Amino acid sequence: MEKNFDFYERMKVVGAYIPYGKVVTYGQLALLCQKPINARQAGFALRKNKAGKGFPAHRVVNASGYLSGAGAFDLPGQQKRMLMDEGVRVSMENRVDLRIYGWKNTMEDAYFFKELFAIKNV
DNA sequence: TAGGTGACGCGGT
């Protein structure tokens, strides 16, 4: 079994719940995966496609709302276009307003995923 | 094995 296997499997699970038209930060993903200190690994996972083909990578931005992973998409401006197609406003500086488009998580959400991981054994 | 890297985040200035 490869290292950090659970984290990537958990990312796949969480990815399926990221709402259309909303964005999530790397830190949020790590937190929901029960490994809050792994924000960098969330980015690594996406860059290396460890979270699966179906993961909505375009909905992931950094804590400042900046599209820090835009350069890793196949085409220039692809992430921005995909977000705008979902109704998310992206500034000229490749940033989104987290107060408006940020996926709001609660303690209950984190608990929900914790239980889900237990059920799925990941 | 040691050192470097980075789709990160938080404080401080």
Added chain:
DNA sequence: CACCGCGCCACCT
């Protein structure tokens, strides 16, 4: 607002 320093750690030379 913009930097900057630092802690972090799975990966990758």
